[in-house]
Amino acid sequence: MPMASLSRWTMSYFAAALAFLLAAEALAIAGIGYPAAGLAEPATLVLVHLVAIGWLSLAMAGALLQFVPVLVSRPLALPGLALPALFVLIAGLILLCAGFATLAGWIEAPLDLLPLGAGFLLAGFSLLGLMLVTTLLSARPITLFARFVLTGLACLAVTALSGATFTTLLSGRGGWLGTITLLPDGLPFHALLGLGGWLGLIAIGVSYRLFVMFMMAPEPPARRVRPVLLLASLGLALAFAGLAAPFAGIEPGAVWIAAALAVLILAGVFYGRDIHALYCTRRRKTLEINMLASIPAFVALGLGVALLPVAVLAHAGDGLIAALVFLIALGWLGGLTLAQLVKIVSFVTWLETYAPRLGRGPVPRVGDLVAMPRTGWWFLLYYGGIALAAAALAIETIDGFRATMALCLIGTAGLVAELIRIRRLSQIKAVDRPPAHERPRLLAARAEERRPVHVEAGSIAHPRA
Amino acid sequence: MSKPEASPIRELDVRPMLRSGEEPFQAIMDAVDALAPGESLRLVAPFRPVPLFSVMANRGFSASDRPLDDGDWEVVFSPVAGMQADAGLATGSSPAAVFWGDPVEELDLVDLEPPEPMVRILETLESMQPGDVLFALLAREPVFLFPELAKRQHEWAGNFDASGSAYRLLVRHGGGRAHV
Numbered sequence: 001m002p003m004a005s006l007s008r009w010t011m012s013y014f015a016a017a018l019a020f021l022l023a024a025e026a027l028a029i030a031g032i033g034y035p036a037a038g039l040a041e042p043a044t045l046v047l048v049h050l051v052a053i054g055w056l057s058l059a060m061a062g063a064l065l066q067f068v069p070v071l072v073s074r075p076l077a078l079p080g081l082a083l084p085a086l087f088v089l090i091a092g093l094i095l096l097c098a099g100f101a102t103l104a105g106w107i108e109a110p111l112d113l114l115p116l117g118a119g120f121l122l123a124g125f126s127l128l129g130l131m132l133v134t135t136l137l138s139a140r141p142i143t144l145f146a147r148f149v150l151t152g153l154a155c156l157a158v159t160a161l162s163g164a165t166f167t168t169l170l171s172g173r174g175g176w177l178g179t180i181t182l183l184p185d186g187l188p189f190h191a192l193l194g195l196g197g198w199l200g201l202i203a204i205g206v207s208y209r210l211f212v213m214f215m216m217a218p219e220p221p222a223r224r225v226r227p228v229l230l231l232a233s234l235g236l237a238l239a240f241a242g243l244a245a246p247f248a249g250i251e252p253g254a255v256w257i258a259a260a261l262a263v264l265i266l267a268g269v270f271y272g273r274d275i276h277a278l279y280c281t282r283r284r285k286t287l288e289i290n291m292l293a294s295i296p297a298f299v300a301l302g303l304g305v306a307l308l309p310v311a312v313l314a315h316a317g318d319g320l321i322a323a324l325v326f327l328i329a330l331g332w333l334g335g336l337t338l339a340q341l342v343k344i345v346s347f348v349t350w351l352e353t354y355a356p357r358l359g360r361g362p363v364p365r366v367g368d369l370v371a372m373p374r375t376g377w378w379f380l381l382y383y384g385g386i387a388l389a390a391a392a393l394a395i396e397t398i399d400g401f402r403a404t405m406a407l408c409l410i411g412t413a414g415l416v417a418e419l420i421r422i423r424r425l426s427q428i429k430a431v432d433r434p435p436a437h438e439r440p441r442l443l444a445a446r447a448e449e450r451r452p453v454h455v456e457a458g459s460i461a462h463p464r465a
Numbered sequence: 466m467s468k469p470e471a472s473p474i475r476e477l478d479v480r481p482m483l484r485s486g487e488e489p490f491q492a493i494m495d496a497v498d499a500l501a502p503g504e505s506l507r508l509v510a511p512f513r514p515v516p517l518f519s520v521m522a523n524r525g526f527s528a529s530d531r532p533l534d535d536g537d538w539e540v541v542f543s544p545v546a547g548m549q550a551d552a553g554l555a556t557g558s559s560p561a562a563v564f565w566g567d568p569v570e571e572l573d574l575v576d577l578e579p580p581e582p583m584v585r586i587l588e589t590l591e592s593m594q595p596g597d598v599l600f601a602l603l604a605r606e607p608v609f610l611f612p613e614l615a616k617r618q619h620e621w622a623g624n625f626d627a628s629g630s631a632y633r634l635l636v637r638h639g640g641g642r643a644h645v
Contacts, residue, residue, distance in 0.1 A: 216604070
């Protein structure tokens with residue numbers, strides 16, 4: 001049946017993701033990681049993985065658990081794995097970061113924490129992939145949207161496997177690789193597949209479907225969307241080849257990275273054109289906060305993809321490349337995620353609270369759950385911080401970066417508070433709130449017992465008639 | 466009743482399960498799910514499984530039954546041509562929709578943003594009588610509406626129009642109401 005119900009643990013994924021984002025921002029303010037440390041130093045790796053896995057991947061996973069079933073009109077497969085997957089992923093990330101901390105000399109612990117953490121992460125992502133792939137393949141035909149997600153999940157698999165391989169090298173257990181050198185040349189490809197493939201490509205695929213809905217825009221024709229997927233897949237295949245090249249005795253250089261990037265950027269250009277068209281052809285004239293707050297994210301993406309290949313080919317310093325990757329990761333992916341979280345959390349909370357009451361009397365609108373314009377001010381602080389922090393990275397000022405990240409932290413903390421207030425229905429007048437025991441819980445949607453309406457199992461086995 | 470000609474048939478004998486006190490419903494549904502398009506299911510049971518007929522009718526199968534010599538019953542459930550594949554109804558739709566009367570309410574909800582179409586449909590249903598039919602035109606498949614319809618015992622049938630740009634939904638009031 002094309003029924004979609006509320007994903008039980010999506011809010012827990014979002015909560016964990018936001019906690020990791022706040023932690024990463026706090027560490028950046030404390031001066032841990034780049035630019036105070038080198039790009040590939042353990043301190044930076046802690047920060048990068050807190051953002052990439054803790055914040056972006058967990059938020060993406062939570063959103064996919066809710067929206068993949070909705071977008072393919074099939075119930076989520078194996079829903080019982082959602083919570084275990086979350087715990088395993090969190091444990092894996094903490095172990096991995098403890099491993100990096102050991103590598104940095106902050107704590108005394110065996111370096112085997114690194115591959116151990118990677119193993120947990122592999123297991124957690126496998127559980128997640130199992131749920132999503134089974135759900136996607138249960139709907140036939142496989143739609144273009146499903147192909148975006150499946151390709152992204154393939155990239156996640158390669159990213160996690162390559163990361164796990166790196167951890168064996170870093171922990172001194174890379175003997176099985178013989179003379180093959182994977183580090184540091186494999187790092188850009190690992191990052192490209194993770195950010196561009198798993199997080200980027202799926203964000204692109206999901207945004208096509210959700211933006212049509214959120215802005216009441218006409219669905220872009222498949223012939224326009226398909227080149228985006230094909231080009232991105234080609235770029236990601238190049239990145240995969242770059243990762244695998246050392247096994248064939250080939251050393252991929254900057255040109256290889258630039259080639260993969262160039263194809264990805266072409267995909268980004270087509271995607272940007274489509275998103276622009278969606279905004280322009282929308283039937284809903286007033287933009288809601290989630291769509292308004294997505295605009296700076298697309299500007300960050302535009303800047304990042306336009307300048308990154310130039311910076312790589314021109315052998316620009318670490319500062320400029322770091323600034324551009326920062327713009328893509330925290331400006332585009334991070335900003336887009338924060339913006340859509342406001343919509344997703346308010347929509348899901350509304351559905352959980354008011355769907356059973358519809359028809360009995362007036363109910364608030366979804367937008368009524370969000371405090372405006374206050375939420376907009378938090379976004380302004382966040383994006384202001386991102387823009388200034390990127391500039392600080394480009395000109396390599398350590399104190400400037402730390403100060404501007406404080407703006408991001410304040411903006412993020414404000415948005416977290418708003419999301420909690422949405423779950424608590426704080427904006428709704430007390431009389432319009434359901435009784436306390438029926439209100440949404442902060443971290444888990446209420447599990448519902450649903451019986452198919454036409455089916456009375458007992459009476460079939462033992463008919464009275 | 467005529468039996469389907471030359472269509473492949475799968476068999477399921479639920480007598481052993483019932484003898485051992487097991488509940489055969491899930492096994493029957495699994496067998497139905499495993500049918501290839503056009504395939505029929507021959508069910509053997511120790512009684513005439515009347516309630517199953519409507520369940521199967523909702524899934525697009527007609528039933529033809531006959532008593533066996535030993536007091537048991539044989540029922541052949543055959544897919545009704547045109548009911549599912551050809552009518553192109555979305556999964557979960559009630560095939561009985563072809564027999565529903567004319568809609569008493571018609572809603573054009575194409576220009577509304579989710580969840581507004583769901584709000585309007587459920588509000589309208591609240592003012593209708595059991596058996597009344599509502600027709601709604603939507604911009605997309607209302608996936609969050611379906612569980613709510615099911616909980617209120619309303620039946621529905623829907624599909625996209627030929628161009629794929631509008632979703633047509635029929636809902637037959639089943640007697641349920643807002644439940645909180």
